Amino acid sequence: MSSELSSSGPIVLVGAGNMGGAMLSGWLKSGVPGASVVVVDPGPSAQMMDIIKAAGATHVTAAPSDLTAGVLFLAVKPQVMEAVLPLVKSAVGAATVVVSVAAGKTLGFLEKHLGEAAMVRAMPNTPAMVGRGVTGAFANARVTPTQRDHVHALLRVSGPVEWVPDEADIDAVTALSGSGPAYVFYLVECMAEAGRKLGLQADLAMRLARETVAGAGELMHQSPDDAARLRQNVTSPGGTTAAALSVLMAEDAMQPLFDKALAAARKRAEELAG
Structure with a gap:
């Protein structure tokens, strides 16, 4: 295991649903020892339980009172x-770094509880x-360079990580790339x-639309051109x-529609802050 993936305590993953499960699978493939991971989830899927046991x-269904995390990774829905x-809370010690991937939940909200x-909001x-995600992240002033490198390595297993200078930028990241895959899937529906x-x-x-978008994405991934x-x-x-394109790029067509859509998504992310 690389030094970037190691920490002074266990990685405590809270929530093993789609996103938490994807992160866990990526960590294990990248060399994180399963023995260093504690999964806190009252009801993981049978498939996830197989992964946990095999690793x-x-x-545990609840965090033990004597558990102190090196990284406390919060992968539960913002509503819960x-x-x-x-x-x-008992798992947060002096050397713990907390990472949240919940949309809208601010670091101030996390500190309150x-x-x-x-803390890192990602x-x-x-x-x-499928290992092809992208993550935006913001770290508060208490995150040390070593902790940031560790969190970066943990997030990097699923794709590139982009650090933003202001926490408010995370709501814009949520609107653009966090929700973005749904926009692309809907584009496929519309094309079909x-x-x-x-x-x-x-x-x-549908087959033609699906493969066209998937292929275009892969071409963009591999090409140096913008x-x-x-x-x-x-x-x-x-x-x-x-x-x-004369239709799609008209003044009142796709760009203003995306402007409006992303503004709505960012507004909802702000509302989820509570």
Whole structure:
């Protein structure tokens, strides 16, 4: 195990649902010993229990009073965070760094329930489940360089990590990349439906749309060119792509719609702060 993935105490993962489970699987694949992980979850799935047992990790339904975390990783939904935090407060020691991936829940909210501590607020996204996520993160002033390197390594197992200078930026990250996969999936739905309306069989239209978006994403992942250049490379003057883009790039079309959509998502993230 690399030094970046090691800590002065166990990694305590609170919540082993989709995101928590994805993080745990990534840690184990990256060399984190299962014996150094404690999973706190009242009802993990059978599949997750198999992973926990195979790795030799510890599963508990509630945090033991004598447990002190090196990293306390909070991967529960924001709606239940207030109920969960008192149950894990005892695991926060002087050397613990708390990492939360709950949308909208501020570090001030966490401190209210856990006390003052080194804390990181992070926002990964669901492609973390296949190792292709991206995470935005903010660390408070109590996080040491060593703790930040450790948290970065733990988050990096699911994809790139981008640190932001202000906590308020996390709500914008949530709106853009945290919720972003859903926008892309809906784009596929819209493309497929438009293809159906042009006369294609619905299942064929969906396969074409799905593979087009997946392929375009992989091309962008592998190419050094930015998105604008890749778009231009596909667009011949006066051709079919240019005709479609003249609609999508109109003044009242896609860009203002995304502006409005992301503003709504950020507003909701702010509301979730409570």
